[in-house]
Amino acid sequence: MQPTPDGNWFMTNYADGPDAGIFSWEIDEAGLGLWTLWRHYQRAPASRRAYLERVYPAIRRTAGFLIAFRDPSTSLQPPTACEDDFQPRSGQPTMHGVGPALLAMRSAAAAAHALGHGDDERRFADRAAELARAIDGHYQVDGGAWASDYSDGGWILWPERIKSSYGNARMRAEARVVWHELAPSFQAPAGPRKAGCYEAKGLLGLGHLDRQVNPSGLANVRRGLRWIADVEAAWQPTGILGECWFVSNGRMISVPSQPHIWEQSLFYLASLEAWGASPYRAGRGSFSEFPSNSDGKSEKLRDLSQRRRASRAVPFGGL
Known part of the structure; x- marks a missing residue:
């Protein structure tokens, strides 16, 4: 099994901490995990600034990974990640992995803004905008759905x-x-x-x-x-x-x-x-x-x- 890249979480883990998954990481899990950290703050921002400061290093590391994990030919993620609990397969990347990555980048930009990290905010927002354009151009099915x-x-x-x-x-x-x-x-x-x-x-x-x-x-x-x-x-x-x-x-x-x-x-x-x-x-x-x-x-x-x-x-x- 490949090691879990920095900025990701284990696919699953045992209650006492060790990795328990059949894959070492999942791209959708990275995106949803980052969003969850932001969402907890977003629900009660007046009382949770200290919380956001505490988890921001994890948000920043995951956002940094998602920026680096990019296919220059498509501006999407490479087709080499596990999406959900599937090995990389033909047709990737799909919206199952790309959608959570966009959600993560938007959440990371919002977290950076809330804490006044202007350079991070611009970097994360730029990647979110690029990814949104790539999604709109790459995915289109019945009547304009993605x-x-x-x-x-x-x-x-x-x-x-x-x-x-x-x-x-x-x-x-x-x-x-x-x-x-x-x-x-x-x-x-x-x-x-x-x-x-x-x-x-x-x-x-x-x-x-x-x-x-x-x-x-x-x-x-x-x-x-x-x-x-x-x-x-x-x-x-x-x-x-x-x-x-x-x-x-x-x-x-x-x-x-x-x-x-x-x-x-x-x-x-x-x-x-x-x-x-x-x-x-x-x-x-x-x-x-x-x-x-x-x-x-x-x-x-x-x-x-x-x-x-x-x-x-x-x-x-x-x-």
Whole structure:
């Protein structure tokens, strides 16, 4: 295994620190990791300056790596990085790696600005602008979207926000592609699609866009979330989610890595966009009431706990 380059994190690590991944680093992880450090400050800047000063060296190192890791012929990253948990392969770089890199460079520029590091800010902002131009020129699919799948498309809508305005024609085109590619999943297990992963990633991106510029579109987001809760998560009494799902003998099976923290977090965050935040109150069943619109009316999600308890669990030995 190659050593992890400076400015990156391990793909995964054991609880006591050592590297546990099958690859030494992932380009999307570098981008999302940097953004996460900035995002924590961004949520409460008045009280977190000391925090940002403490983590800025890590932000700077990762941004420096992403600037250096550049193909001069395309201004994108070279095709030699692991994107997610895949070995470098034909067709790279894709939006799965390039989008998080753009998000990282914009976040690094914002962090440098917040701390008054003018030289860093200019360097990071220049690379972000160059990368944004390269992305616009290199990636174009149906109707002007950048990505043709709901997973990378979901990231494009949020948190990457390739274009800052959700009114932008290419952002609207990406939203249409994301829903078109998502919808067949929500016909499972009876429909033609027999396997899938990360539907909540697409729903989260759509939730952000629809909540701002297309409120009627939230009906589709809610439909998808109900499918995750009613169908994908209801295959066994625990209701937990794996990373992916497949259909076996007409029944949904959720796999692997259960409970899959990321997929469950995506479901939670997408639900907040779809229904709004509502404080938890004990005694309201498995699911709370979420306000469905700004005038305070609410829509009660069906209580799934009884159906989950009644559902027939499939023993792992029988898969």
